[in-house]
Amino acid sequence: xxxxxxxxxxxxxxxxxxxxxxxxxxxxxxxxxxxxxxxxxxxxxxxxxxxxxxxxxxxxxxxxxxxxxxxxxxxxxxxxxxxxxxxxxxxxxxxxxxxxxxxxxxxxxxxxxxxxxxxxxxxxxxxxxxxxxxxxxxxxxxxxxxxxxxxxxxxxxxxxxxxxxxxxxxxxxxxxxxxxxxxxxxxxxxxxxxxxxxxxxxxxxxxxxxxxxxxxxxxxxxxxxxxxxxxxxxxxxxxxxxxxxxxxxxxxxxxxxxxxxxxxxxxxxxxxxxxxxxxxxxxxxxxxxxxxxxxxxxxxxxxxxxxxxxxxxxxxxxxxxxxxxxxxxxxxxxxxxxxxxxxxxxxxxxxxxxxxxxxxxxxxxxxxxxxxxxxxxxxxxxxxxxxxxxxxxxxxxxxxxxxxxxxxxxxxxxxxxxxxxxxxxxxxxxxxx
Amino acid sequence: xxxxxxxxxxxxxxxxxxxxxxxxxxxxxxxxxxxxxxxxxxxxxxxxxxxxxxxxxxxxxxxxxxxxxxxxxxxxxxxxxxxxxxxxxxxxxxxxxxxxxxxxxxxxxxxxxxxxxxxxxxxxxxxxxxxxxxxxxxxxxxxxxxxxxxxxxxxxxxxxxxxxxxxxxxxxxxxxxxxxxxxxxxxxxxxxxxxxxxxxxxxxxxxxxxxxxxxxxxxxxxxxxxxxxxxxxxxxxxxxxxxxxxxxxxxxxxxxxxxxxxxxxxxxxxxxxxxxxxxxxxxxxxxxxxxxxxxxxxxxxxxxxxxxxxxxxxxxxxxxxxxxxxxxxxxxxxxxxxxxxxxxxxxxxxxxxxxxxxxxxxxxxxxxxxxxxxxxxxxxxxxxxxxxxxxxxxxxxxxxxxxxxxxxxxxxxxxxxxxxxxxxxxxxxxxxx
Numbered sequence: 001x002x003x004x005x006x007x008x009x010x011x012x013x014x015x016x017x018x019x020x021x022x023x024x025x026x027x028x029x030x031x032x033x034x035x036x037x038x039x040x041x042x043x044x045x046x047x048x049x050x051x052x053x054x055x056x057x058x059x060x061x062x063x064x065x066x067x068x069x070x071x072x073x074x075x076x077x078x079x080x081x082x083x084x085x086x087x088x089x090x091x092x093x094x095x096x097x098x099x100x101x102x103x104x105x106x107x108x109x110x111x112x113x114x115x116x117x118x119x120x121x122x123x124x125x126x127x128x129x130x131x132x133x134x135x136x137x138x139x140x141x142x143x144x145x146x147x148x149x150x151x152x153x154x155x156x157x158x159x160x161x162x163x164x165x166x167x168x169x170x171x172x173x174x175x176x177x178x179x180x181x182x183x184x185x186x187x188x189x190x191x192x193x194x195x196x197x198x199x200x201x202x203x204x205x206x207x208x209x210x211x212x213x214x215x216x217x218x219x220x221x222x223x224x225x226x227x228x229x230x231x232x233x234x235x236x237x238x239x240x241x242x243x244x245x246x247x248x249x250x251x252x253x254x255x256x257x258x259x260x261x262x263x264x265x266x267x268x269x270x271x272x273x274x275x276x277x278x279x280x281x282x283x284x285x286x287x288x289x290x291x292x293x294x295x296x297x298x299x300x301x302x303x304x305x306x307x308x309x310x311x312x313x314x315x316x317x318x319x320x321x322x323x324x325x326x327x328x329x330x331x332x333x334x335x336x337x338x339x340x341x342x343x344x345x346x347x348x349x350x351x352x353x354x355x356x357x358x359x360x361x362x363x364x365x366x367x368x369x370x371x372x373x374x375x376x377x378x379x380x381x382x383x384x385x386x387x388x389x390x391x392x393x394x395x396x397x398x399x400x401x402x403x404x405x406x407x408x409x410x411x412x413x414x415x416x417x418x419x420x421x422x423x424x425x426x427x428x429x430x431x432x433x
Numbered sequence: 434x435x436x437x438x439x440x441x442x443x444x445x446x447x448x449x450x451x452x453x454x455x456x457x458x459x460x461x462x463x464x465x466x467x468x469x470x471x472x473x474x475x476x477x478x479x480x481x482x483x484x485x486x487x488x489x490x491x492x493x494x495x496x497x498x499x500x501x502x503x504x505x506x507x508x509x510x511x512x513x514x515x516x517x518x519x520x521x522x523x524x525x526x527x528x529x530x531x532x533x534x535x536x537x538x539x540x541x542x543x544x545x546x547x548x549x550x551x552x553x554x555x556x557x558x559x560x561x562x563x564x565x566x567x568x569x570x571x572x573x574x575x576x577x578x579x580x581x582x583x584x585x586x587x588x589x590x591x592x593x594x595x596x597x598x599x600x601x602x603x604x605x606x607x608x609x610x611x612x613x614x615x616x617x618x619x620x621x622x623x624x625x626x627x628x629x630x631x632x633x634x635x636x637x638x639x640x641x642x643x644x645x646x647x648x649x650x651x652x653x654x655x656x657x658x659x660x661x662x663x664x665x666x667x668x669x670x671x672x673x674x675x676x677x678x679x680x681x682x683x684x685x686x687x688x689x690x691x692x693x694x695x696x697x698x699x700x701x702x703x704x705x706x707x708x709x710x711x712x713x714x715x716x717x718x719x720x721x722x723x724x725x726x727x728x729x730x731x732x733x734x735x736x737x738x739x740x741x742x743x744x745x746x747x748x749x750x751x752x753x754x755x756x757x758x759x760x761x762x763x764x765x766x767x768x769x770x771x772x773x774x775x776x777x778x779x780x781x782x783x784x785x786x787x788x789x790x791x792x793x794x795x796x797x798x799x800x801x802x803x804x805x806x807x808x809x810x811x812x813x814x815x816x817x818x819x820x821x822x823x824x825x826x827x828x829x830x831x832x833x834x835x836x837x838x839x840x841x842x843x844x845x846x847x848x849x850x851x852x853x854x855x856x857x858x859x860x861x862x863x864x865x866x
Contacts (some may be wrong), residue, residue: 019579019727030578030769032762127576133728135576142575143560143568145463146452146748277734280713285730294452295566295745297718298735301710308727315579329465329760336463 002031002322003038005065005096007087008078009058012101012128013040014050015311016075020318021052027315031322039065041078066090072325073318076100085109092117092124097321097330101128101314107202107218110209111339121331123324125317130203131156131286133309134302135316140210140290141333147292149211151251153433154288155281156203158304159187159194160226160246162284164269168234168243174227186284196225197246197267204248204265207288212252214263214342222347224268233357233428236399240355240383242271243279247433253345262345270433271355277301278433348408353382353432356402358417359395359424362386366422370398373416377409395424401432435464435755436471438498438529440520441511442491445534445561446473447483448744449508453751454485460748464755472498474511499523505758506751509533510561518542525550525557530754530763534561534747540635540651543642544772554764556757558750563636564589564719566742567735568749573643573723574766580725582644584684586866587721588714589636591737592620592627593659593679595717597702601667601676607660619717629658630679630700637681637698640721645685647696647775655780657701666790666861669832673788673816675704676712680866686778695778703866704788710734711866781841786815786865789835791850792828792857795819799855803831806849810842828857834865 004020006013020027020035028034038057045058065071066087074091076098078084084105091098098117100106106113106129117124127137131154140149155161159181166177178195181187193199205218226246237244251264272279277299281287286304291297303309324330360366371381383401402410410429418426437453439446453460453468461467471490475482478491498504499520507524509531511517517538522545524531531550533539539546539562550557560570564587573582588594592614599610611628614620626632638651659679670677684697705712710732714720719737724730736742757763793799804814816834835843843862851859 015727023579026769026771027579029771030765032765032768133725133731135572135731138571138576139568142753143571143749144745145752146456146460147745275713275715277710277713280708280710282708287732292566292745294448294741296736296739296742298566298568298733299720300731300733302731303729306729309729312577312580312725312728316576319578320575323762323765327760327762327765329756329762332463332465332756332760335465336459338459338462 002033002035002072002325003070004035004073004075004318005039005041005068005071006037007041007062007065007074007076007084009040009042009049009053010077011307012310012314013077014053015307016077016314017052018050019311019315027319031319031326033322033326035318035322038071039068041065062087066094071096073097073099073321075314075318076102077314081105081108088113089116092120092122095120095122097123097325099125099314099317099321101126101310103129103199103202103206107205110206111215114334114337114339118331118334118337123321123330123333125321125333126206127317128310128313130206131288131300131302132304132306133312134286134288134300134304135313136207136288136300137210138316139298139300144292144295147294149252149290150293151291152207152211152288153247153249153278154207154286155245155278156248156286156288156304157194157200157246158284158286159191160200161281161286162186163195164226164229164244164246165282167229167231171231171234173231174229195227197223200246200248200267204250204267208250208263208265209339211250212263212342213338213340215339216342216344220344221265221267226269228428229269232397233430236357236385237271237355239385240401241274242432243274244269244430245272245278262343264345264350266347266350268431270431272433350407351404352407353404354402354410355430355432356400356414357428358398360398361393361422361424362389362396363422367398369420369422370417374413377413379405379409379413435466435468435505435758436503437468437506437508437751438472438474438501438504439470440474440495440498440507440509440517442473442475442482442486443510444740445743445747446510447486448740449510449747450483450485452744452748460752464752464759466755466759468751468755471504472501474498495520499527504529506530506532506754508747508751509535510747514538514541521546522549525553525555528553528555530556530758532558532747532750532754534559534743536562536632536635536639539642540638543639544648547767547770547772551764551767551770556754556763556766558754558766559639560750561743561746563639564721564733564735565737565739566745567719567721567733567737568746569640569721569733570643571749572731572733573640577725577728580727582685582723583726584724585640585644585721586680586682586711587640588678588711588719589681589721589737590627590633590679591717591719592624593633594714594719595619596628597659597662597677597679598715600662600664604664604667606664607662628660630656633679633681633700637683637700641683641696641698642772644683645696645775646771646773648772649775649777653777654698654700659702661861662702665830666863669790670704670788672818673834674707675865676707677702677863678705678711696775697778697783699780699783701864703864705866783840784837785840786837787835787843788863788865789833789847790861791831793831794826794855794857795822795829796855800831802853802855803850807846810846812838812842812846
């Protein structure tokens with residue numbers, strides 16, 4: 001028998017308990033042993049839980065679980081950095097197999113946790129941390145065992161994708177779409193972590209750790225959210241054949257083999273061509289597009305959050321580490337981990353095509369000054385459109401799409417244009433994917 | 434050390450040799466032992482091979498490999514049903530771990546092979562058999578360990594998808610697009626297995642085996658290819674907001690848990706809404722959309738064929754079975770397999786929306802007769818369009834989209850309409866996904 005201890009029993013933990021019970025016979029055949037939820041650490045033992053839970057297992061004292069030598073697997077589904085980090089480290093030091101779905105913890109301390117697990121000879125599995133029910137971690141780790149990742153780009157925050165989808169489909173404002181998302185339970189009362197890109201940056205840090213062996217601080221990833229996107233940006237994007245999506249992007253420059261040059265990591269809104277698969281990932285769905293050097297393109301999509309999808313991933317991890325424990329090969333998966341600190345490429349060096357929207361007073365010579373400021377810095381225009389004619393007092397939108405340009409040049413040109421007397425407000429810039 | 438024997442060394446086999454060599458250090462850390470290609474069975478030992486291959490390992494005698502007790506893993510990449518089937522069974526009986534990428538063999542004899550492997554206590558891995566580099570088998574097996582599949586639908590034949598994509602994008606005829614696919618190496622000189630749907634049916638049989646534990650004869654799956662699709666069908670589909678794709682579909686009726694009612698399996702062209710992800714899988718790419726009962730929707734996409742993508746999948750399988758062998762838990766993956774013969778639902782019972790194109794002589798009362806024949810059988814029209822007006826002698830196209838209807842009623846109505854004097858040729862029917 002494999003005895004599991006749960007740290008936390010909220011919606012994901014409850015889902016794990018349900019799935020383990022509902023699929024007990026199949027899982028026993030699979031693992032070669034039954035899986036029993038033996039201890040569950042919660043804050044409140046009186047609270048109502050899923051009916052599948054044996055209430056005799058509940059305790060408020062994590063030590064009861066961590067110091068119980070009969071517990072084989074510790075599953076952390078409490079969230080947050082501490083005490084989750086401290087408890088997981090204790091579980092690892094106690095030689096237990098560990099599973100977590102905690103992306104923030106992994107983004108900030110994943111390297112430490114993995115190295116500790118490797119030293120202690122236990123497995124640390126975390127499929128549920130990125131993309132909920134999307135099995136991206138195991139695909140990067142197992143399916144691509146003989147390949148290396150050249151780049152990946154993903155829609156990894158369901159809240160932002162829901163808001164952008166609603167803005168695009170029905171012309172809603174950001175504020176209105178956010179309120180709707182909150183009413184439907186897709187966004188928190190404090191939506192900052194989602195709509196300002198922090199959550200996506202956490203997930204990108206975890207993906208980069210698995211895909212590139214990158215040990216890095218998730219807080220250092222250049223990150224922009226979606227608050228600045230307006231309905232008119234969706235309308236212009238549509239006119240040029242694009243949709244606006246919020247992307248997490250990672251690229252390894254050079255020939256690769258996982259130990260290449262600087263790593264380009266960034267999180268920001270982007271224009272995606274309408275017929276690209278990522279453009280057609282709607283609502284709260286997530287998707288991650290991987291480019292393998294041997295495999296070529298590979299895309300995974302599914303529900304990025306939600307109790308049952310994430311619980312499916314957590315149970316898959318429990319099965320993996322239980323099999324390893326049962327077979328006497330605990331630590332096999334962490335033994336192959338080779339993490340190394342990686343230099344992050346500067347945003348200045350990013351090369352991309354760009355969408356600009358300038359809100360300008362329609363006076364003679366304005367266009368010449370804008371294109372001049374861009375041209376002087378080597379930023380060349382591919383397409384341009386001016387929406388109507390202004391009166392000279394009422395600003396009009398001028399939208400331009402550029403050829404491939406360097407971010408530092410673009411930023412320099414936008415600073416000059418933004419400081420000019422003919423613009424009504426700061427220019428809007430969105431990178432084109 | 435894990436000693437691997439290859440049965441066959443064509444493009445996929447050569448890719449396997451290359452990837453094992455290029456990633457030797459990482460794979461050794463992963464498996465806990467080095468992986469060596471010790472024997473390679475080929476028809477012609479003189480032929481040029483990939484430079485990574487040690488030519489001293491070549492032999493034309495499969496027995497040299499199968500009777501060598503030092504070989505741990507046998508990898509079949511020769512294709513075709515026999516002798517592949519016979520050789521794999523011998524390898525299994527000899528207690529070797531086995532890997533194959535042979536979809537036709539698995540579609541026709543997968544149940545036997547898996548049961549034999551289970552009895553003998555060895556693993557049989559076959560990620561490369563469906564969707565080339567797309568890790569769909571391990572996702573169904575590992576990631577969904579605690580879930581059950583309600584339905585799946587996929588674009589699993591790259592040749593057909595390339596042809597349909599080219600017809601849709603540039604208005605090419607089927608014949609012209611096929612010739613282009615052949616010129617580019619995407620279609621065989623004899624394209625029947627691809628464009629008539631047989632290859633897709635093989636892959637669907639393998640998917641159904643893994644997703645539903647269905648032991649069935651792949652030859653019994655109702656199968657239609659894409660030969661009958663004309664440019665005008667793409668044009669009408671576009672007008673209604675759809676694209677034409679060739680799909681493999683599986684549905685389990687009832688509450689499920691993997692042992693539900695009849696299994697609906699079918700392969701045919703279908704209209705897919707333009708903003709659905711499957712509609713945006715272009716060219717030779719493949720994609721499989723899975724609906725898990727707990728997981729919800731999950732989509733996987735990537736290169737469906739090609740030597741390196743398929744080799745990446747085969748090497749991932751080699752790593753899995755090598756780890757199991759090394760850990761002394763060979764047979765763990767097949768032990769959990771529970772195959773059962775499954776009743777296939779009759780095509781007559783399929784419920785779907787439909788696209789009809791009637792080529793009719795534009796005479797008074799024709800529309801009334803068509804809609805009458807449909808209405809009498811409970812098939813109701815949702816939209817209709819007539820392309821121009823005929824002279825009474827030159828036929829015109831009338832296209833109709835139906836509400837959800839039963840296949841048997843549709844077929845009965847189409848038989849009556851097809852036999853009428855006002856139609857110039859048999860009606861075209863395409864199901865709407």
